[in-house]
Amino acid sequence: LIVHEDHKAPIVAVNVWYHVGSKNEKMGKTGFAHLFEHLMFNGSENFDDDYFQALERVGATDLNGTTSNDRTNYFQNVPTSAVDLALWMESDRMGHLLGAVTQEKLDEQRGVVQNEKRQGENQPYALAYETITENTYPKGHPYSWTVIGSMEDLDAASLEDVHEWFKTYYGPANAVLVIAGDITAQDAKEKVEKYFGDIPSGPPIKKHDVWVAKMEGTKRQIAQDRVPQSRIYKTWNIPEWKNEELAYLDLASDVLAAGKISRLYKRLVYEDQIATDVSAYYSPGEIGSQFQITATAKPGVELSIVETAIDEELAKFLAEGPTQKELNRVKTQHIANFIRGIERIGGFGGKSDILAQCEVYGGSPDYYKKKLQWVSNSTVSDIQNTAVKWLSDGVNILEIHPFPQYTERPVGADRSKLPETGTPPIAKFPExxxxxxxxxxxxxxxxxxxxxxxxxxxxxxxxxxxxxxxxxxxxxxxxxxxxxxxxxxxxxxxxxxxxxxxxxxxxxxxxxxxxxxxxxxxxxxxxxxxxxxx
The missing domain is CATH 3.30.830.10 (Metalloenzyme, LuxS/M16 peptidase-like)
Structure with missing residues (x-):
């Protein structure tokens, strides 16, 4: 349990992270972490009804759940008067879910997820995600399949799989609960003891070892899609979330392609006018991450010309590193973005999200301080040396072209009825x-x-x-x-x-x-x- 007090508004963020994602699946049973996330919103043993509607009726916002390679999270912002309701609901599906999961619900959510997969795959350039995933990690690597999984594996998911997954991964010992907002630490602890204290802790979970899977040489795939313009993706495997070098590569990505004055944007879009967009970013993962440069060729421009320009700018960056002015700029942008994010207590990038992420991946809720310190103290040589180490070799290139014209407490919470939510608070606005x-x-x-x-x-x-x-x-x-x-x-x-x-x-x-x-x-x-x- 992590509590952060923020009394500027009468709302509280309740954010639960389970340390389980698609990397905990087995080959042949992919997509199950995400499918299970859907089942968590369809009722529990003591409230066998729609999870969203019950909380939306009392004014909940930012209410959702998401699944990644490494974690599954469930979050909502509620008025202070509805904290008990939110904690009752979260604890009921953590400790009392299986009796409410039926074959009918499983079949229904299987169909929802498969339709979500179809919708995702029916987007321009959608095949890039799966193609890159399959070609940048070796077979058997926990990141070598997509989070949403395959249609065949989703079809094969059974009620037995649901029970095994829940009993293995959805215990309190494998979860982090963050409560942030208009509540005291003492009050939060007492409420969590009341609602979660009687739930069995669950079995110990073996953690995955770091497996960056750095590539060697150059791999290339060429594909066609129903898209208007050609696009190139250059992907490198880079260090894991806790690694200091990841902070330097984050800054490197901003120097290369964050904003109009970045190196790649100025060269490709503004000066040469051979691309309509370009981006560079990293995707962090608990056991390994990826760095990617993506550019879309201007209609009528050969993709090889765009690739040559990218390679020239990257080679210059690796040889010289960023200028001190560039480094100062991206540091300021990084810190400014962090400050704006923590204005919010919930949602992606809000306080509760950052604290949960730092505890799950870093082992400490204040790990963000270390990451910010790495950014603040970074030097030009730090950025250059790290970029040379990870971006000089081992790249996967994907070209996408348009198609031719042709411990238990003896007594828990009262689960015979929903808790009273009390009188809604009055929001205070500045004069x-x-x-x-x-x-x-x-x-x-x-x-x-x-x-x-x-x-x-x-x-x-x-x-x-x-x-x-x-x-x-x-x-x-x-x-x-x-x-x-x-x-x-x-x-x-x-x-x-x-x-x-x-x-x-x-x-x-x-x-x-x-x-x-x-x-x-x-x-x-x-x-x-x-x-x-x-």
């Missing part, structure tokens, strides 16, 4: 301050000190309903051009300044209004506001 400038601009300020970030939104009383009849899209086009240059700055200068400041500018419009908004770190407010005004 609005108003002023009008001499030029007539009206200003409203809502002051909060939750995180050191200042957000602006300027609203103009004209949307796309104001477009001239013969020129639809004028408002949208005008807003889109806002970051393409001013009298004082060109597009690349704007992008670079935003990145260096850890700020962002966004625009949008609807029928009646247009908006230009900015998010700025408080420490860089004056410079950000100068850019915003320009």
């Amino acid at each position: 609005l301050q108003e002023a009008t400038l001499s030029n007539g601009l009206k200003i409203m300020l809502a002051q909060t000190s939750a995180i050191p970030v200042v957000n602006f939104r300027m609203m103009v009383d004209a949307g796309y309903a104001s477009d001239q009849f013969a020129l639809p899209g004028t408002a949208s086009l005008a807003l889109t051009m806002m970051d393409e240059g001013t009298k004082n700055r060109n597009s690349l200068q704007i992008s670079e300044e935003l990145a260096m400041l850890g700020a962002s500018i966004n625009t949008g419009s609807n029928l009646d209004i247009s908006t230009i908004s900015m998010s700025s770190l408080k420490s860089n407010l004056d410079k950000s506001l100068d850019l915003y005004a320009d």
